[in-house]
Amino acid sequence: MSDDEKGPEEGDPQGVLKETILEDHDRLGPNDIFKFGCHPGISCFNTCCTDVNIFLSPYDVLRMRQRLGISSTEFLEKYTLLPVQKDMTVPVVLLKMQGDEKKACHFVTDQGCGLYTDRPWPCRMYPVGLASSRDTEDGWKGDRFYFLLKEDSCLGHQEAKEWTIQEWMDDQEVDAYEEWGEAYKELSLHKYFEGGMVLPPEKMEMFFNSTYNLDKFRQFVFESTLLERFDVDEDFVHQMKTDDEELLRFGFFWVRFTCFGEPTMKMKPEAEQAVQDKLDKKKSLDPSTPEPS
């Protein structure tokens, strides 16, 4: 399959596709039926795991590197590309293919995907694409539909097995991916970005570490003064120490607070007082110092 059919668009890790792409595909609902089969006996087996653009969400990275038993830093360094573009609003993480002529995925084996139960969302979804639009009254969550990706080189479409879209989604076990994908969309399509706003480099780095590089974020949470300054539920702190999904949940709260100014974090009164005292002192030395907002 072609690069743009294996996964969603660039900068769009969870499937918000431009209307131009949707114009070429029928919109499908959960009960619509399609025919498809993919199995080791098919002559195109594994060809789609070669030379392909696959965009990874934070949850994809979490699952894949847990499966490999390596740190997020090592996973990101070894297995991903981080293209930087001028007008990029959020970090883009691509699965890196091998460097030889064939450009096969690092995880493909003769038996198929070597990470099968932890394969990323785009690999699970194919040949079903998911689209949602922000241009509805109730926001981007409101208009959500599926479409079928078809390419001549994929012989799976000639197989007789019938699926409804819902059966396919259930079979591919996408529930957790969908839940995290929705949460990530709320960050990546945040209204902060409307009107062309971009995050300054230090906030972009914070965004990246809090969502994709959880080892760095863990260090920041537990080795800085963050937990002394902010009121975080003790049970949540305890869970974050051992459960990366809870740490990722906290990372999303942190991004909302630091990058978008949402009240998802509460400062402890003594920390707030310390900030106020510092500002008062500064103001007494320089009366033009602005009041905190």
Ligand code: SF4
């Ligand atoms: S049937 Fe399609 S999805 Fe399955 S291996 Fe062949 S090209 Fe890939």
Ligand code: SF4
């Ligand atoms: S992660 Fe697995 S399914 Fe996805 S391209 Fe690599 S080998 Fe194929």
